[in-house]
Amino acid sequence: MAILASEIEALIRESFPNATIAVMGDDGAHFAAEVTDESFRGKNRVQQQRAVYAALKGKMDGAQGELHALALTTKVPD
């Protein structure tokens, strides 16, 4: 089942209302997302990206996962 970049952004936005979010990709399965948020400060990359994956609420999971591939980058604001 396909998913739109705008849907991914909306899901991330729910959990990170003040983040700078860029989602690229238009084939319905492969995306690249960059999320910059103050809440990442003091966390390592694994912790930052776990938080983003949690926001995606299982869409990454399993064979039925709608999101086959999400290249994720997380950053702390300068």
Next chain:
Amino acid sequence: MTDTTTQIKDTISANDVVLYMKGTKEMPQCGFSSRVAGVLNYMGVDFADVNVLADEALRQGIKDFSDWPTVPQLYVKGEFVGGCDIITEMTLSGELDTLFETNDVTYDKDAADKIREANG
């Protein structure tokens, strides 16, 4: 504790570097697994590869164990390091070198530098 959890704990404590991946290090079956295995192979790191496609319980079990929704997953000295994006970033920034040095994992520094030169 489930058998799968026990199996994972045994594997990551018995091997300094473990890559949970789709396919094997000789024959990866996914581009993301291939990228991480390729970096480790190129850097001459001695690592154990675990093919999650060969074990359905493990395929889900490693995701639950690491609280991480994707494969590949790299473990060094029993600690989860990250997936493909994080390993790529750490390779290019030199953090992976530091991690290996801190944990007494042998690797080829020249090869790591070559990866950075080619992707700089």
